[in-house]
Amino acid sequence: MIEGVRPTPPVVTPPFVPAPLKVLFVTSECAPFAKTGGLADVAGALPKALRPLNIDVRVVMPLYAGMPWNDLEVLDGFMTVPMYWGGARSRVRVGKLPHSDVPLYGLEYNRYFDRPYLYGPPAEGYSDNLERFTFLSRGALELCKALGFFPDVIHCNDWQTALVPVYVDTVEWMQPLHAAATIYSIHNLAYQGVFDGGGTFITGLGKEHYNDRELEHFGAMNLTKAALYHSTILSTVSPTYAREIQTGAYGNGLDGVLSWRKGDLVGILNGIDTDEWNPATDKHLPAKFDAHDMAGKAACKAALQKEAGLAVRPDVPVFGIVGRLTPQKGFDVLAHALARILSWDVQMVLLGTGDADAERFFAWADAHHGDRFRAWLRFDNGRAHRIEGGADFFLMPSRFEPCGLNQMYSLRYGTLPVVRATGGLVDTVANYDEATAGGTGFMFEDLHPESLANTIGWAVSTWYDRPAHIETMRRRAMAQDFSWERAAVAYRDLYLGAYERRRGQAFK
Ligand code: ADP
Helix, strand or coil: CCCCCCCCCCCCCCCCCCCCEEEEEECCCECCCECCCHHHHHHHHHHHHHHHHCEEEEEEEECCCCCCHHHCEECCCCEEEEECCEEEEEEEEEEECCCCCCEEEEEECHHHHCCCCCCCCCCCCCCCHHHHHHHHHHHHHHHHHHHCCCCCEEEEECHHHCHHHHHHHCCCCCCHHHHCEEEEEECCCCCCCEECHHHHHHHCCCHHHCCCCCCEECCEEEHHHHHHHHCCEEEECCHHHHHHCCCCCCCCCCHHHHHHCHHHEEECCCCCCCCCCCCCCCCCCCCCCECCECHHHHHHHHHHHHHCCCCCCCCCCEEEEEEEECHHHCHHHHHHHHHHHCCCCCEEEEEEEECHHHHHHHHHHHHHCCCCEEEECCCCHHHHHHHHHHCCEEEECCCCCCCCCHHHHHHHCCCEEEEECCHHHHHHCCECECCCCECCEEEECCCCHHHHHHHHHHHHHHHHHCHHHHHHHHHHHHCCCCCHHHHHHHHHHHHHHHHHHHHCCCCC
16 A cells, blocks of 8 residues: 555445334333233234334333333323313323333323222223323323434324324324324224213314214214224224124124225234243243143143032043133133033033123032132132143134134134134134034124023033044144234234325335
């Protein structure tokens, strides 16, 4: 090299790092912080699975009493959320979803959220729920402005967040947030956010939005209806439920709107927490097992029979039930079929809480059929695991089931589901085929005691007469993939489709 002459530096092309898609996930509950149902599990798991797909997803929810406030960092200053009565000055706290780097923002407003329940005491909502969740919906958008985080997609979940897509189209008109695509996910259409029409002013929207395309529905204000009109894309938690809710039988009055938007409505099955529900590592089980070594399952069965005070017999089929005792789950139909089912050589264990009538009935059945039926009327997560581990069959006679988790846990634990053919149960369980030993469970269509009993009878006769088929089905069931990774890929595609729809061009 000649001294003093600098060689020409090579041209450097930096590796192409695509900008992440920015997603705000708005939710009224999120596991493990605040949970009443399946939505909390989705909110706690899906964002984590989206992060590795180059999605900058952030979660926003209210800060309820009982959440670990002190583990969250308080952001400087206050955020002002426009409310009908003025500006609500809200603190924001930020943390991370456990074992992840997904930011979780908590909106702190004690007047609305420092209460013993998320939505109100059992079977009744707080009288100011419209105001409380107007605050969440409006607050989520104000948070974006305060952070300078302008999402490409805002993912809203159930009625508590249904006003977000309406605000994006109205009060944010021609503002940066107006460019965001909105996804509205239905986790359970039984809850729609119905309020007196006279309260429209509480939403901050003009009276003109109380019309039969947006907020007005059969003479009342229906927040879900407005979200169905304004959202870029709609989703729900299984493909079958997506079809069912377009019918009068399952649409809860919104089937007309949903079928009008059927081209924009997709069903994506929820995943399950495959660490928490893994028979090979489950800390709640007395013995571990997997598809290659099922000896542990026999030990779990014996332990469950003992725990239930039933005869410890490997030869008798054990049916497990875990769930809320509400009309949705169809246990009233089981009640009518129970005497016939228990006249066979079977055992059944039930874990659940819910309607007083149902609890009374199952307590009575426990007392009268104590040698083969046990009912535990409480909430007990460890026992739920032990039932999945120890039972041979798992019963879900649901009236409707948007997705359902228990049947997926059951499949993973080699506990063959006996289910009604509805919603996510159809999409996750394959009906038994006697000719080929095909399938992963047993299914019936009619919600009728006779159909239920006959199908349980079919499972029982398969157990006694074709045990090799049961083994084959078990192994097949245990090999199914219900991970959140699979669901996250489907949501990413949904987000990209929504973006393109909103902006008229693909995300780059
Ligand atoms: P849903 O969300 O409609 O109640 P899912 O099947 O989707 O029904 O999920 C129910 C969840 O709640 C499962 O994780 C189930 O194990 C749990 N669960 C319901 N009732 C009880 C109970 N009494 N004890 C323990 N876990 C329960």
